[in-house]
Amino acid sequence: xxxxxxxxxxxxxxxxxxxxxxxxxxxxxxxxxxxxxxxxxxxxxxxxxxxxxxxxxxxxxxxxxxxxxxxxxxxxxxxxxxxxxxx
Numbered sequence: 001x002x003x004x005x006x007x008x009x010x011x012x013x014x015x016x017x018x019x020x021x022x023x024x025x026x027x028x029x030x031x032x033x034x035x036x037x038x039x040x041x042x043x044x045x046x047x048x049x050x051x052x053x054x055x056x057x058x059x060x061x062x063x064x065x066x067x068x069x070x071x072x073x074x075x076x077x078x079x080x081x082x083x084x085x086x087x
Contacts, residue, residue, distance in 0.1 A: 066078050
């Protein structure tokens with residue numbers, strides 16, 4: 001009887017080890033995929049930022065942005081900006 005119990009425990013242990021190793025491997029693979037995706041997203045965001053900076057430089061805009069919804073909006077400054085841009 002003890003021989004049967006030993007083999008039974010060995011089988012259960014091997015099964016648990018196999019399932020646990022598969023779970024760890026799958027988790028590691030998911031982590032690698034998520035890290036690769038996050039790296040790609042970061043590269044895309046960096047490329048978008050550089051593209052926007054290059055386009056702003058090409059268009060000659062001094063990077064001056066006007067928020068018309070801002071309660072502290074300065075209309076005189078905006079008009080002067082338009083005059084300097086078109087003159």
